[in-house]
Amino acid sequence: MAESTGSVAADSEPSNTIERLAQRMIQRPESVYQVLFYIATGFFLLMALFPFYWLMVLSLTPQQNISGMGAFLPNGFNPGVYLTVFETVPFHLFIINSVIIAALTTVVVLLIGSIGGYVFGRYEFPGRTPLMLGVLVISYFPPAAFLIPLFQLFTANVDIFGLAFEYPQIYNTPGAVVLPLSALIMPLVIFILATFYGQIPDGLEDAARIEGSTRVGALFKVIMPLSAPGVATAGILTFIITYNEFFFSFLMLEGNPQEWGVLLHGVFRFQGTRSQAYNLMAAASIVGVVPMAALVALAQDKIVSGLTQGALKE
Amino acid sequence: MATETDAGTARSPIRVDLALLNRIERLSDTQFVYLMLTPVLVLLGSMAIWPLIDTFGMSLHADNIMSSDATGEFVGFENYVQMLTGQANALLPRPFLDLSAPLTSAVTVTLIFTVIAVGFEMVLGFGMALVLDKNFRGRRWVRVALILPWAVPIVIQGMIYYLIFTPGVGFAVDPLQGLGLISGAPLADSWSSLLIVIVSDIWKQSAFMALLILAGLQSIDRDLYNVAKVTGATKLQEFRTITFPLVLPTLLIALLFRTIAALKVYGTVVTIANCNTLPTLTCLVVTTWNANRYASAATIAFIMAAVIALALVGYLWKLRDLEYGGL
Numbered sequence: 001m002a003e004s005t006g007s008v009a010a011d012s013e014p015s016n017t018i019e020r021l022a023q024r025m026i027q028r029p030e031s032v033y034q035v036l037f038y039i040a041t042g043f044f045l046l047m048a049l050f051p052f053y054w055l056m057v058l059s060l061t062p063q064q065n066i067s068g069m070g071a072f073l074p075n076g077f078n079p080g081v082y083l084t085v086f087e088t089v090p091f092h093l094f095i096i097n098s099v100i101i102a103a104l105t106t107v108v109v110l111l112i113g114s115i116g117g118y119v120f121g122r123y124e125f126p127g128r129t130p131l132m133l134g135v136l137v138i139s140y141f142p143p144a145a146f147l148i149p150l151f152q153l154f155t156a157n158v159d160i161f162g163l164a165f166e167y168p169q170i171y172n173t174p175g176a177v178v179l180p181l182s183a184l185i186m187p188l189v190i191f192i193l194a195t196f197y198g199q200i201p202d203g204l205e206d207a208a209r210i211e212g213s214t215r216v217g218a219l220f221k222v223i224m225p226l227s228a229p230g231v232a233t234a235g236i237l238t239f240i241i242t243y244n245e246f247f248f249s250f251l252m253l254e255g256n257p258q259e260w261g262v263l264l265h266g267v268f269r270f271q272g273t274r275s276q277a278y279n280l281m282a283a284a285s286i287v288g289v290v291p292m293a294a295l296v297a298l299a300q301d302k303i304v305s306g307l308t309q310g311a312l313k314e
Numbered sequence: 315m316a317t318e319t320d321a322g323t324a325r326s327p328i329r330v331d332l333a334l335l336n337r338i339e340r341l342s343d344t345q346f347v348y349l350m351l352t353p354v355l356v357l358l359g360s361m362a363i364w365p366l367i368d369t370f371g372m373s374l375h376a377d378n379i380m381s382s383d384a385t386g387e388f389v390g391f392e393n394y395v396q397m398l399t400g401q402a403n404a405l406l407p408r409p410f411l412d413l414s415a416p417l418t419s420a421v422t423v424t425l426i427f428t429v430i431a432v433g434f435e436m437v438l439g440f441g442m443a444l445v446l447d448k449n450f451r452g453r454r455w456v457r458v459a460l461i462l463p464w465a466v467p468i469v470i471q472g473m474i475y476y477l478i479f480t481p482g483v484g485f486a487v488d489p490l491q492g493l494g495l496i497s498g499a500p501l502a503d504s505w506s507s508l509l510i511v512i513v514s515d516i517w518k519q520s521a522f523m524a525l526l527i528l529a530g531l532q533s534i535d536r537d538l539y540n541v542a543k544v545t546g547a548t549k550l551q552e553f554r555t556i557t558f559p560l561v562l563p564t565l566l567i568a569l570l571f572r573t574i575a576a577l578k579v580y581g582t583v584v585t586i587a588n589c590n591t592l593p594t595l596t597c598l599v600v601t602t603w604n605a606n607r608y609a610s611a612a613t614i615a616f617i618m619a620a621v622i623a624l625a626l627v628g629y630l631w632k633l634r635d636l637e638y639g640g641l
Contacts, residue, residue, distance in 0.1 A: 033549060041445050041456060044438075048460050051474050051517065054485065058477060071485035116354040125347045133630070135354070138362045140626055142578045144599040145619040148612055149368035150361070152384070183361035186354065214339045215346060246468040246581030251600070264469035264581075271473065271585075278483050285470045285477075292465040300458050303465075307522065308529040311571055312564065 052289070059282035066278050081283045085270075088277075091284060093257035094266030099291070101174050101249075101262060102242040108182045109189050109238045110231060116186070117193025118219050122205070139187035143180070143247045150180055154252065174260055176252035181242055188310045189234040195309055196230025197223055233306040236299050240292060263288050366619065372612035377405075384608045393613040402610060407601040408593035410614060417504035420598040420614070427508060427594065428576040431515040435572055436565070438516065439523025446524065447531045464521045472585025475514040476501065479586075507587035514582050519575075523568050530564025531557070570629050574622055 025032045058066070059081050060074035069075035085091050119125075120132055154170040170176050200223055208218040224231060246264060255265030267288060270281045296303060341349060373393055376386035396402040403409035403419075412419035416426070442460055446453065463471070478484040479500045490496045500506035534557065542552045580596040583589060589597035595618050603611035 037445065037448065040441055044442050044445060045456065045459055047438075047517065048463050048521070051478065052462070054478070055474060058483070067482045069483075112353045112357060115350050119347050119350050123343060123347050125344045131351075135358065137623065137626060138358055140574050140622055141362065141366060142596060142615065142618045142622060144578070144580075144596045145369050145615040146362060146365040147599065147615070148372065148384075148603055148608060149365035153365075179357070180361050183357050186358065190354070214335050216335065216338060216350075240465055244465070244467040246584075247596070250581070250584070263467055267469045267473055271476070278477060278480065281473060282477060285473045288470050289466055292467065293462060296461055296465045297458055300454070300461060303461065304457070304525055307525050311526055312529055312567060 052286075055282045055286055059279050059286060061279055063277055063279050078279070081279050082287065085280055085283045085287060088280060089266060089269045090257045091266050091287065094261055094263050095288065095291070097257070097260050098243055098263040101177050101260070102239045104174055105178045105181050105185070105242040106235050106238045108178060109185050110235055112182070113186050113189035113193055113234065114219070114224060114231070116190040118197050118223060120190060121194035121197035122223075135187045135190060139184055143184065146180060147251065151251070171252060172254050172259060177245070177248050180248050181245060185238050185241055189238060192234045192237070192306055192310050193227065193230055196227040200226050229302070233302040236295065236302050237306045237310070240295060240303070243292065369612045370616050372609050373616045375609045377607045377609045379606045386609070393609055394617070397610070397613050397617065405607065406598065406610060407605055408590070408598055410598065417508065418593060420593050420595045423508065423593060424577060424579070424595045427512055427515075427579060428573060431512045431519070431576050432569065432572045434516045435520045435523045436569060438520040439527055439568070442520060442524035443527035443531055446528050460521045460524065463518045466518060468581035469585055471514055471518050472582045475510050475582070476586045479506075479510050501587055502591060504591055507592050511579070511582050511586055511592060514586065515576065515579065519572060523572060526564055526568035526571070527561060530561040534560045570625070574625065577618065577622060
C-alpha cells in the first residue's frame with residue numbers, strides 16, 4: 001500500500017516525492033506507524049507462508065524439470081503428483097497410524113488428566129504444592145533422559161523397583177509412543193484443566209452432592225460437561241503435539257506401514273529413495289500438513305488460549 | 315450424609331460398583347484426593363520418574379560393550395568427571411565438549427543453536443505480538459497464518475528446509491552461497507547445516523513466543539497509554555517506559571520455555587542433516603546409546619536433565635520472590 005501511493009506520486013511529480021512524503025510524515029506521525037505496521041505484517045506473513053507456497057511450486061513441477069526451476073512459479077504442471085504420493089508408498093496408512101496414535105494419546109491424557117485437573121483445581125490438601133511442582137518439573141526433562149530405560153522396558157522384561165513381571169513386548173506398538181507421550185503431555189493438560197475446573201462455582205457441585213451424586217459422579221456429570229471448552233482445548237493441543245512429535249515416534253517404532261509406522265516414517269520413505277523424487281517429497285509434506293492446517297484454521301482460539309494459559313499459569 | 319441415604323435405600327442384591335462408589339464416598343477429602351491421583355502418579359512414576367532414576371543409576375556404572383549386560387561395574391561419578399573434563403571424548407561418536415572444535419562437539423553446538431535461535435525468536439516474536447495486538451480487519455486470519463508453522467510436524471518442518479537448501483532444487487542455496495554464508499554442499503557441512511537448523515527453528519517457533527508475549531501485552535492497562543498520550547510521550551518512550559517493563563515477566567517465561575525446548579533439539583537435525591554432521595546433545599545421547607555405550611549415554615542425558623532442572627529451580631525461586639503467578 002505504501003509503495004503504491006509512492007509510485008503514483010512519482011508518476012506525477014517526480015522531483016517532489018520525497019519532500020512530500022517527508023512533509024506528510026511530519027504532519028501526521030501516525031501515518032508512519034501505519035506504514036511500518038503494514039510492512040511488518042507483510043514481512044511476517046511472507047516469512048510464515050512462503051515456504052508452504054514454494055513447497056507447492058516444487059510439488060507441481062514435474063521431476064525432470066526440477067533442476068533450473070524458478071522460486072515463484074512451477075516449471076510445468078503436474079497435479080498427478082498428489083496421486084503418485086499414495087501409489088509409491090502407502091502414505092495414507094502412515095497418516096492413519098499417526099491419527100490413531102494421536103487420538104489414543106488424547107483419550108488417555110484427557111481421562112487421567114481430567115482427574116488430576118479436578119483434584120488440583122478444586123481441592124486443598126496436604127502436599128498439594130510440592131506435588132504440583134513435581135508434576136510440572138517432569139514435563140521439562142529431556143526425552144533423552146527417559147529413553148534408555150523405557151526402551152529396555154518396552155523391548156524386554158525388566159524389574160521395576162524390584163518387581164519382575166511378564167508382559168507382551170510394547171516396542172513397535174502404539175503403547176510405546178502413547179505411554180511416554182501421555183506422561184510428558186499430562187502436566188500441561190492438568191494445568192489447563194485445573195484452571196477451568198477451578199472456575200466452576202462450588203454451589204453447582206454441592207447441589208449435585210445433595211441430590212445424592214458422589215464426588216466421582218459430580219466430576220463426570222457436572223464439572224466435566226461445564227468445562228467442555230477446557231477439555232476441548234486440552235484435547236486439541238494434545239492431538240497436535242502427538243501428531244507432530246518426533247523423538248519417541250522415531251525411536252520406538254520400526255516404521256512399517258502395516259505395523260504402526262507413522263507420518264515421519266512415511267516422509268522418510270521418500271527422502272530415502274534413490275530416484276531423488278523431490279517433487280514427491282514436497283507433495284508428501286503438503287499432504288501431511290493438511291490435517292494440522294485444518295485444525296489450526298478451525299480451532300485457533302482454543303489453541304491460542306491453551307498455549308498461553310498452559311504456559312503462563314505454570 | 316449422602317452415603318447414609320445411599321446405604322438405606324440400597325436394594326437387596328448389592329451391586330459391586332455401587333458398593334465401591336460408597337467406599338470411595340466415605341473417604342476423607344485427603345484420602346479421596348490421593349486415591350484419585352493414583353492413575354496420574356502411576357503413569358508419571360512408571361514413564362518418567364522411574365526412567366529418570368534408572369538413567370541416573372546407569373550413569374554411575376562403567377560402559378559394557380562386550381557382554382549382554384547393559385552396563386559394567388559401579389564406578390561412582392567417574393563418568394561425569396571424564397565427560398566434563400573431556401577425557402571421554404575419544405570414546406564417543408562425537409566429542410561431548412571440545413572447545414577446539416565447537417561445530418562438532420555436542421555442548422557447543424547445542425549452546426550456539428539455542429542462543430541464536432531463541433534470540434531471533436524473541437525479536438521476531440515481539441514484532442509479531444505487537445502486530446497482533448492491533449485491531450485490524452483480517453486479524454484472525456493473520457493470526458492463523460502466523461501460527462501455522464507452529465503446527466507443522468517436526469519431520470515436515472525439517473523436510474521443507476532440507477528441500478530449500480538442497481543444491482539444484484532449493485531457491486536459497488545460490489543467493490546465500492553468493493553471500494558466503496553457506497557452502498556449496500550446505501546439508502553436509504557443520505556450519506551450514508547448523509545455520510539451516512537454526513533458521514527452521516526460528517520459522518516454526520517464533521509464533522509460540524509471539525502468543526505468550528501477546529498475552530502479556532493484552533494484560534497491560536490501556537489507561538497507561540492514555541496517560542502517555544496526554545503527557546506527549548513518543549511511541550518509543552511509550553514502549554520503553556510502559557510496554558517493555560510490564561511485558562518483561564511474561565517475556566522471561568516465554569524465554570525459559572523456548573530455551574528448555576531448544577536445548578532438546580533432535581528431529582530437525584535428523585531430517586535436515588544427520589547426527590554426525592551436527593551432533594546436538596540429544597543426538598549424542600542416541601548415537602552413544604546405539605554404539606552400546608549405555609552408561610556414557612545415560613551420563614550425557616543426566617547432565618542435560620540436571621542443567622534443565624537447575625534452570626527451572628532458579629526460575630521458580632525467582633518467581634516466588636516476585637510473587638508473580640499463583641502457585
